[in-house]
Amino acid sequence: MRERLTKEIPGIEIEIIEIRTSGDKMTSASLADVGGKGLFIKELEQALAARTIDAAVHSMKDLPAILPQQFRVAAVPARENTADILVTRDGSALAALPAGTRLGTSSSRRRFQALRMNRALEILPLRGNVDTRLARLADGTFDAIIVAIAGVKRLGRVSDVKFVELDGRDFIPSGGQGALAIETLADSDAADLASAINDASAYCETAAERAFLAAIGASCTTPVGVRATIAGDSLKLAAMLFSPDGARELSESMEESLSADLAPSAAEDAGKRLAEKMLARGAAALLGK
Numbered sequence: 001m002r003e004r005l006t007k008e009i010p011g012i013e014i015e016i017i018e019i020r021t022s023g024d025k026m027t028s029a030s031l032a033d034v035g036g037k038g039l040f041i042k043e044l045e046q047a048l049a050a051r052t053i054d055a056a057v058h059s060m061k062d063l064p065a066i067l068p069q070q071f072r073v074a075a076v077p078a079r080e081n082t083a084d085i086l087v088t089r090d091g092s093a094l095a096a097l098p099a100g101t102r103l104g105t106s107s108s109r110r111r112f113q114a115l116r117m118n119r120a121l122e123i124l125p126l127r128g129n130v131d132t133r134l135a136r137l138a139d140g141t142f143d144a145i146i147v148a149i150a151g152v153k154r155l156g157r158v159s160d161v162k163f164v165e166l167d168g169r170d171f172i173p174s175g176g177q178g179a180l181a182i183e184t185l186a187d188s189d190a191a192d193l194a195s196a197i198n199d200a201s202a203y204c205e206t207a208a209e210r211a212f213l214a215a216i217g218a219s220c221t222t223p224v225g226v227r228a229t230i231a232g233d234s235l236k237l238a239a240m241l242f243s244p245d246g247a248r249e250l251s252e253s254m255e256e257s258l259s260a261d262l263a264p265s266a267a268e269d270a271g272k273r274l275a276e277k278m279l280a281r282g283a284a285a286l287l288g289k
Helices: 002-008 036-040 042-049 108-117 130-138 149-154 190-197 200-216 264-280
Strands: 056-059 071-075 084-088 102-104 122-124 144-148 162-165 180-185 224-231 234-242 249-257
Touching (some): 002 190, 042 180, 071 200, 102 130, 108 122, 130 149, 149 162, 200 264, 234 264
Antiparallel strands (some): 084 162
């Protein structure tokens, strides 16, 4: 982020302050049991509120769909590939994995999507950063893992692993996957500075996804995927929702036109309309609400 900002705003001085969050420190406990994905942003938002930092950089999918009023997403840089990948020691395809294959993921969404394609898998919990997950595959703890390709790319590990990119129609990713979010205080001058590296398409895509998640009442543990894609003036949305036990599922998609200026409010409205379509088909009941 620093390199991008200094390129866009010559002369700006940026100090990087590393903050290790509670989520980073907890590598074995289930997120659902200890506070959800909010553990990855808590200390950063506390530092923003105390004004000891001016901006925080997050993985977008770690942000709750609705932020407290004092904070805002000031910018979303250009988005990485949103796909999930299956990483194995030999590059096998998901459907070809033999019965009893130990597949590591702590995401209920990925669990249920994987089992739709291969019922013979043994799904086991896997936490930790991307390096930790790849190491546990390499040491034989797991036979396969599913991770976001964006994280592997950002660490420069793509050439180190054998993987298959999973079909986005069967593996609709988490809302915000592949995107970074720059969060600031709502009244901060830093928001205007961060906007220099904002990507309008990425901002609108993630705005639509987050609006969808908020409208259906999704939590950090809801097994749901949603992907918005902007091409020209067209916005495509697709979502896949599972019941908590994975026994039932619901999918929905739509396509709408956006104005040339890519107004985030229009993208948010589209996300809400997709949620309304799923709610009309029983999404709330599927989630036990």
